[in-house]
Amino acid sequence: MSVPFLLEIGTEEIPDWMIPGALEDLRRRFLEVMPGAAVSTDATPRRLVLRAARLAEREADREELIYGPPKAAPEAAVAGFARKQGISAGQLEVRQTPRGEYYTYLKKVAGRLTRDILAGALPDIILKIYFPKTMYWTGKGGPRFIRPIRWLVALLGDEVVPFEVAGVRSGNVTCGHRRLGKARIPVTIRSYQRRLARNYVLLSAAERRARIEAGIRELGLTPAPDQALLDKLVNLTEYPTPIAGDFAPEYLALPEEVLVTVMRHHQNYFSVREAGGSLAPRFIAVMNTDSDPEGFIRQGNERVLRARFNDARFFWETDQKKSLAARVPDLAHVTFQAKLGSYLEKTRRNVALVTELGGDQDARRAAELAKCDLTTELVKEFTELQGVVGGLYARVQGEGEGVALAIYDHYKPVSMEDTIPRTPAGQLVSLADKLDTLRGCFGIGLVPTGSRDPFALRRAAQGVVKILVEGKLHIPVRRYLTGIPELEAFLEERIRYYFKDIRGFPYDEVNAVLASGWSDLVDVEERLSALHAVRPTENFEPLAASFKRIQNILKQAQFTEGGDIDAMLFEAGPETDLYEAFEQVRRETAGREYLPALEAIASLRPKVDLFFDKVLVNAPDERIRRNRLTLLHKLLKEFSTIADFSEIVTTH
Amino acid sequence: MESFQQIIFNLKQYWADRGCIIQEPYDLEVGAGTMCPETFLRVLGPKPYRVAYVQPSRRPADGRYGENPNRLYKHAQLQVILKPSPDDVIEQYLGSLEAIGIDLRKHDIKFEEDNWESPTLGAWGIGWQVMLDGLEITQFTYFQQCGGIDLDLVPAELTYGLERLTAFLQAKDSVYDIEWAPGVTYGDVRFEDELQFSLYNFEMADIETLWQLFALHEKECQRLLAGWPDAPDKKRYPLLPAYDQVLKCSNLFNTLDSRGAISVTERVGVIARVRKLAVGVAQAWVEQQQ
Numbered sequence: 001m002s003v004p005f006l007l008e009i010g011t012e013e014i015p016d017w018m019i020p021g022a023l024e025d026l027r028r029r030f031l032e033v034m035p036g037a038a039v040s041t042d043a044t045p046r047r048l049v050l051r052a053a054r055l056a057e058r059e060a061d062r063e064e065l066i067y068g069p070p071k072a073a074p075e076a077a078v079a080g081f082a083r084k085q086g087i088s089a090g091q092l093e094v095r096q097t098p099r100g101e102y103y104t105y106l107k108k109v110a111g112r113l114t115r116d117i118l119a120g121a122l123p124d125i126i127l128k129i130y131f132p133k134t135m136y137w138t139g140k141g142g143p144r145f146i147r148p149i150r151w152l153v154a155l156l157g158d159e160v161v162p163f164e165v166a167g168v169r170s171g172n173v174t175c176g177h178r179r180l181g182k183a184r185i186p187v188t189i190r191s192y193q194r195r196l197a198r199n200y201v202l203l204s205a206a207e208r209r210a211r212i213e214a215g216i217r218e219l220g221l222t223p224a225p226d227q228a229l230l231d232k233l234v235n236l237t238e239y240p241t242p243i244a245g246d247f248a249p250e251y252l253a254l255p256e257e258v259l260v261t262v263m264r265h266h267q268n269y270f271s272v273r274e275a276g277g278s279l280a281p282r283f284i285a286v287m288n289t290d291s292d293p294e295g296f297i298r299q300g301n302e303r304v305l306r307a308r309f310n311d312a313r314f315f316w317e318t319d320q321k322k323s324l325a326a327r328v329p330d331l332a333h334v335t336f337q338a339k340l341g342s343y344l345e346k347t348r349r350n351v352a353l354v355t356e357l358g359g360d361q362d363a364r365r366a367a368e369l370a371k372c373d374l375t376t377e378l379v380k381e382f383t384e385l386q387g388v389v390g391g392l393y394a395r396v397q398g399e400g401e402g403v404a405l406a407i408y409d410h411y412k413p414v415s416m417e418d419t420i421p422r423t424p425a426g427q428l429v430s431l432a433d434k435l436d437t438l439r440g441c442f443g444i445g446l447v448p449t450g451s452r453d454p455f456a457l458r459r460a461a462q463g464v465v466k467i468l469v470e471g472k473l474h475i476p477v478r479r480y481l482t483g484i485p486e487l488e489a490f491l492e493e494r495i496r497y498y499f500k501d502i503r504g505f506p507y508d509e510v511n512a513v514l515a516s517g518w519s520d521l522v523d524v525e526e527r528l529s530a531l532h533a534v535r536p537t538e539n540f541e542p543l544a545a546s547f548k549r550i551q552n553i554l555k556q557a558q559f560t561e562g563g564d565i566d567a568m569l570f571e572a573g574p575e576t577d578l579y580e581a582f583e584q585v586r587r588e589t590a591g592r593e594y595l596p597a598l599e600a601i602a603s604l605r606p607k608v609d610l611f612f613d614k615v616l617v618n619a620p621d622e623r624i625r626r627n628r629l630t631l632l633h634k635l636l637k638e639f640s641t642i643a644d645f646s647e648i649v650t651t652h
Numbered sequence: 653m654e655s656f657q658q659i660i661f662n663l664k665q666y667w668a669d670r671g672c673i674i675q676e677p678y679d680l681e682v683g684a685g686t687m688c689p690e691t692f693l694r695v696l697g698p699k700p701y702r703v704a705y706v707q708p709s710r711r712p713a714d715g716r717y718g719e720n721p722n723r724l725y726k727h728a729q730l731q732v733i734l735k736p737s738p739d740d741v742i743e744q745y746l747g748s749l750e751a752i753g754i755d756l757r758k759h760d761i762k763f764e765e766d767n768w769e770s771p772t773l774g775a776w777g778i779g780w781q782v783m784l785d786g787l788e789i790t791q792f793t794y795f796q797q798c799g800g801i802d803l804d805l806v807p808a809e810l811t812y813g814l815e816r817l818t819a820f821l822q823a824k825d826s827v828y829d830i831e832w833a834p835g836v837t838y839g840d841v842r843f844e845d846e847l848q849f850s851l852y853n854f855e856m857a858d859i860e861t862l863w864q865l866f867a868l869h870e871k872e873c874q875r876l877l878a879g880w881p882d883a884p885d886k887k888r889y890p891l892l893p894a895y896d897q898v899l900k901c902s903n904l905f906n907t908l909d910s911r912g913a914i915s916v917t918e919r920v921g922v923i924a925r926v927r928k929l930a931v932g933v934a935q936a937w938v939e940q941q942q
Binding site: 135 | 736737
């Protein structure tokens with residue numbers, strides 16, 4: 001017999017962003033106890049739910065072999081063992097073991113009831129679900145969870161799985177929407193989801209998402225696409241319904257960035273576009289209820305937004321009383337990092353670095369003003385707009401579009417998905433800012449460890465890589481790492497990640513190219529593209545395998561560099577052929593682009609193969625042996641400047 | 653339409669009916685109702701307690717000379733402490749909103765993650781900001797630590813922003829337009845207060861004097877704390893007056909901050925000085941209560 005299972009952990013409102021991770025962890029922990037079960041999970045802010053389709057009602061019976069005393073043991077010991085097992089000595093069986101003959105008992109163990117297993121395991125499964133931050137609520141030393149647990153539903157078939165967590169006993173009673181539903185709703189596994197829906201709880205995230213999307217369509221508005229906001233609202237509501245609101249068009253005089261940030265980040269509203277693409281004086285809010293018949297909710301949201309916009313306008317106007325340029329000295333009072341000084345000092349370093357990197361007048365001016373918006377009211381209120389606000393202010397203060405754009409973009413890219421700054425000046429300012437942060441922090445030992453990266457150095461390094469490659473900036477970046485080995489390794493790690501995980505190059509190709517050295521990342525990209533293009537050609541992988549062989553031979557021979565090839569020592573045939581081909585390819589590839597060069601190198605393959613086939617490297621004559629090793633060494637060295645082929649993982 | 657004061661009466665009555673004693677505001681400057689001894693010290697130790705009070709809260713940096721319709725130098729908080737927190741605390745809280753005339757079936761309530769923390773008090777908790785139709789009306793916190801001490805019983809702390817709540821209920825765009833009592837606006841009662849304190853805090857407070865006052869109060873607190881370990885009669889030892897000195901320091905710090913007298917670098921250090929006093933008092937207080 002198999003039975004379905006339902007677990008609902010009823011809680012107070014769980015932070016939306018923690019829900020997906022918690023469900024994944026719940027599923028994993030459950031499967032540890034019920035391996036192979038067909039499990040599905042769901043959640044709303046007030047419940048984490050796990051359902052399993054068909055669990056066996058009990059474990060299979062099994063047999064357990066228990067060893068007693070050796071055959072030679074006194075009778076009393078044998079009788080004692082039998083008594084302990086609850087049987088007579090006659091029922092024992094003597095078995096041969098590696099250590100001799102022993103009395104044994106083959107015990108039949110009845111499989112435990114699934115209900116009992118679950119009753120024992122669920123408290124632990126529940127309390128061990130991982131959350132980034134937990135609390136206790138029943139008193140010091142009490143259990144910890146993300147928020148207080150208020151009810152538990154645990155049903156196996158028609159029966160309650162009995163257990164207790166934090167003083168809450170499991171049962172068959174769930175709870176509806178806080179205001180639209182009933183507080184106590186008895187359920188069965190079959191009726192569970194339907195009864196919740198009747199009590200204004202849409203259990204399925206997909207269903208809530210669909211309801212939001214359909215509701216928006218019904219409003220006839222086109223919101224700015226925003227998957228992250230949609231995800232958030234789906235996990236912030238049990239019964240979501242979108243409504244539209246308006247704001248006075250006069251606020252459109254404020255920069256769109258400010259308006260959108262207020263709506264999106266402070267109020268969780270979707271902003272709305274006109275048909276022409278400009279921002280409309282409207283917004284979409286998503287309620288956690290079914291309707292707004294009297295318009296109270298719309299009016300309330302409109303009033304809140306109006307107040308927020310008024311604040312923003314007040315800050316904007318106040319900030320204009322002092323130009324960015326006049327704020328530079330104020331940066332002396334804003335700490336960048338205790339040991340690395342103020343933002344004024346950082347600004348000076350950034351300007352010097354931009355100059356060193358070849359930045360033009362716009363780039364240098366932008367670097368000088370880039371951090372000044374940290375002293376403005378608007379950025380103090382909307383910190384996520386730093387940079388953007390500086391760019392907007394620079395524009396209205398007549399700094400010129402090149403400067404304004406460079407300031408505006410200088411925190412970009414803020415993620416791997418984000419684009420790099422639009423202009424060369426912006427790219428250099430961003431690059432200098434990030435390099436300075438990396439050099440400074442690594443210089444004083446602030447190196448990220450594990451998940452601890454308070455200065456977001458990983459993101460900075462990733463930005464450096466992305467800007468250099470995608471901005472096609474031929475900058476020998478290694479030269480700007482001030483010779484700190486940890487920083488070089490750190491950046492190499494990010495370069496590897498970028499080409500492998502973002503750009504999708506195979507890991508061995510990335511390894512091969514980086515093993516030949518790196519500094520100008522545009523050059524790295526070109527070498528990598530060429531290698532990737534030549535990889536599928538017929539000759540390449542076998543040649544790569546040969547290169548690896550060469551490397552092994554040299555290593556085994558403990559070959560040390562020195563001395564030139566003595567062509568007179570070569571025998572006619574494969575050896576001379578390889579040498580001549582090597583010389584020819586060397587001449588051909590000098591100064592050529594990477595792809596033709598790699599193709600030419602790959603064409604060496606038949607000669608290399610034949611060489612290994614016919615020629616004995618370890619010739620008895622030491623001079624000949626050394627000459628052959630030198631040929632192989634030169635071959636390897638000469639043709640490993642684009643990529644180290646021995647890093648290529650071959651199937652042969 | 654309920655007046656500002658009527659809303660306060662209703663909330664106090666609601667919580668009094670649920671076993672809270674109704675306290676009066678603390679008579680020193682504080683930045684939040686949490687800082688009053690009725691919260692900061694009472695949440696410590698194993699004794700259950702329920703209290704509600706309105707606390708005028710001063711935040712010098714938030715002053716706007718009475719010109720901004722939403723920001724105030726001094727606003728009123730209704731502070732409710734339920735120690736330990738009852739299982740149905742959220743339902744009780746929602747009931748309090750209905751008690752002041754909010755029909756929750758016609759409004760949108762959301763609980764959005766917001767964990768409260770006060771570095772100066774060594775205190776933090778887990779909770780939400782409660783959003784009513786997109787407006788934050790309450791901070792809801794399960795206290796976890798206070799004065800750096802894990803709490804024996806976990807209290808629920810509800811902090812209602814009374815001006816906001818009233819502006820919402822009265823549908824007013826400016827806090828100065830809300831009706832305090834029939835025929836009397838909030839502006840009539842409080843405008844001068846906002847104007848003059850903004851002027852003082854931002855422009856006229858004498859920085860040198862404030863630093864001296866800070867040092868004096870800090871010293872007085874340190875003196876009292878130094879006497880605690882060897883105090884002959886611990887039950888009678890004046891820890892409450894020591895805590896008053898902490899509150900003085902905290903308000904002076906806020907005023908200096910709004911005056912622009914504290915650089916970001918110094919800030920951390922000054923906060924640490926106040927926290928040290930707060931933690932010292934909290935630890936002594938726990939011992940005294942045993």
